[in-house]
Amino acid sequence: MVDPTERQIVQEQLEELHRRHGSSPFDDVVSYYPPEAEADRDLFGVAGTNVDGTCWSIGDCSVRFPLHSVSKVFTYALALEDHGRAEVMRNVGVEPSGDPFNSITFDEANNRPYNPMINAGALVAASLVDGFDTRDQVGRIVDRYRRYTGNPDLDVDRAVLDEQLANNDRNIGLCYLMRSLGMLHGDIDRTVEVYLSACSITVTAAELSVMGATLANGGVNPLTGERAVERSHVRDVVSVMMSCGMYDAAGTWATEVGIPAKSGVSGGIVCVLPEYFGLGTYSPGLDVHGNSVRGVNLCRELSETFGLHVFADPAESVFGRIAQPGLPEG
Numbered sequence: 001m002v003d004p005t006e007r008q009i010v011q012e013q014l015e016e017l018h019r020r021h022g023s024s025p026f027d028d029v030v031s032y033y034p035p036e037a038e039a040d041r042d043l044f045g046v047a048g049t050n051v052d053g054t055c056w057s058i059g060d061c062s063v064r065f066p067l068h069s070v071s072k073v074f075t076y077a078l079a080l081e082d083h084g085r086a087e088v089m090r091n092v093g094v095e096p097s098g099d100p101f102n103s104i105t106f107d108e109a110n111n112r113p114y115n116p117m118i119n120a121g122a123l124v125a126a127s128l129v130d131g132f133d134t135r136d137q138v139g140r141i142v143d144r145y146r147r148y149t150g151n152p153d154l155d156v157d158r159a160v161l162d163e164q165l166a167n168n169d170r171n172i173g174l175c176y177l178m179r180s181l182g183m184l185h186g187d188i189d190r191t192v193e194v195y196l197s198a199c200s201i202t203v204t205a206a207e208l209s210v211m212g213a214t215l216a217n218g219g220v221n222p223l224t225g226e227r228a229v230e231r232s233h234v235r236d237v238v239s240v241m242m243s244c245g246m247y248d249a250a251g252t253w254a255t256e257v258g259i260p261a262k263s264g265v266s267g268g269i270v271c272v273l274p275e276y277f278g279l280g281t282y283s284p285g286l287d288v289h290g291n292s293v294r295g296v297n298l299c300r301e302l303s304e305t306f307g308l309h310v311f312a313d314p315a316e317s318v319f320g321r322i323a324q325p326g327l328p329e330g
Contacts, residue, residue, distance in 0.1 A: 002054040010048070011056050018046050018058040021298045028293045029285035033068075033265040034163070037284040043267075044294055045205035045282040049213035051275060053222045057206050064202040065282055066160045068264035069101060069117070071145075071198040072125070073241060074211065076116040078144050079128040080233040088128060091183070092121040094240050101247045101290065102170055104177065112183055117244040117262065120174050124184055126195035134190045138197040145198075147228035148214050149207040150221050161193075161200040168192060205268070205282040212270045212278020238272055242310070246296075249289040257300050258309030269295040273308060 002010075022044045032038040045060035079088050093107050097114035107114050113121035131137030138156065146154045171192055178184035184191065203211070214221045215238055219229040229237070241260035246253040253261065259279075261271040267284035269292055279302075283294035303309050 001052050002050055007054055007056070011058075014046055014048065014056055015058050017298050017301060018044065021294050021301070022059065024294070024297065026285055026293065028287050030288050031286045031290075032284050033286060033290075037267070040284050043282065043284060045280075046298060047204075047206040047209040047280045048277055049206075049209040049222060049280075050277045051213060051217040051222050055206070055209070055223075057209075059205075060282065061205040061280075063282065064157075064204055065266045065268060065284075066157060066199060066264070067201050067203055067268065068199045068266045069122070069247075070208070070262050070264040070268050070270055071201060072117050072122040073215075073237060073245070073262045073270070074145060074148060074229075075122065075129065075141060075195075075198050076125045076240070077229045077233055077237045078141060079116075079125045080236060081230060082130045083128055085233075085236060088125070091128060092116050092124045094236075094243065096244050096250050097248070098251075099248055102174075104170075104174060106178075106181070106183065111181060113178070115240055115244040117240060117247075119171060120178060120183075123171060123175055123191055123195050124178065126198065127184060127186055127191040129194060131194075134193050137190075137194045141194070141198050142201065144228060145201055145211075147221060147224075147226050148211040149203060150210055150224045150226075151203075151207055154201060154203070154207070156197045156200050157202045158200075160202070161197055164196040164200055165193070168196065171195070199264075203268070203280075205280040208268055208270045208280025208282070209278045210280075212272045212280060214278065215272045216274050216276060216278050234274075238274060241272060246291055247289045249287075249291060249296075253296075257296075257303045258311060259299065259303055260310070261299070263291045263295070265290050267292045267295070269299065271299060273310075 043060045047057040047061045116125040175188040218231045238260045245262040259271045263269045269281045271279040281295035283292045
């Protein structure tokens with residue numbers, strides 16, 4: 001359990017990181033999605049949730065934003081629950097593609113998308129979510145996301161979804177191509193709407209940190225005690241986050257930061273340090289890979305300073321032991 005003194009130490013450390021990165025130059029920002037998000041360029045929220053339920057929040061942690069690609073993590077988890085690892089693996093792999101998230105490339109040797117963190121694989125994963133019709137599938141996804149966040153009012157933002165559906169030619173093209181190759185089955189319009197509905201669910205940085213903490217806690221929401229995903233699937237989900245979660249910068253992230261994570265083009269990043277905590281960041285300025293510039297920079301320094309890399313020497317870790325008593329100041 002984190003005692004009040006330890007909580008305050010972590011709060012102060014996160015506030016300092018937030019201040020420093022919030023005031024840093026935006027030299028690496030190359031885009032905003034959508035472009036009008038540039039009006040929100042100064043928004044920056046950082047939130048953490050420990051597996052014991054202790055929470056931290058700094059900055060703009062109550063601003064809602066669409067999950068976009070972050071949703072791929074949690075839809076993939078539901079597909080695993082509905083069909084099991086072996087069946088899902090037959091349909092979508094777990095190998096990094098090395099290509100942009102919307103590339104039209106496939107694992108031709110196995111006749112499937114490379115992984116569920118790129119659009120092709122995420123569309124297949126969405127098609128694997130059980131349901132009688134589109135409404136039923138989306139309803140199951142929304143219900144599951146509510147369990148991850150602990151927010152019973154979480155829902156699809158219809159305005160965001162309508163905008164996504166109106167500018168969706170590439171995903172439709174991907175689906176037709178995959179269906180022609182036998183990688184995807186069923187109604188394409190239904191698959192696309194299910195996928196984009198998950199992308200259009202809006203969250204806050206604070207809720208995003210709870211979603212991460214739920215995975216870190218073996219699939220149980222640490223605030224509500226409700227199970228969101230079976231423990232047996234958490235390993236697969238977190239593993240693919242580590243290898244494929246940060247678009248075509250996944251290898252650099254794994255080396256420099258070393259924390260399982262998933263980003264989205266709205267500017268969100270969710271991080272999962274198993275058995276310890278979940279982290280959620282939000283800042284809309286994106287780098288060349290489509291990752292939040294501030295979010296990436298903050299996570300990199302957080303990992304380096306507190307020894308959070310999953311392969312770091314345990315003797316170097318400070319923040320990573322906040323689930324245990326006796327956190328030293330420093």
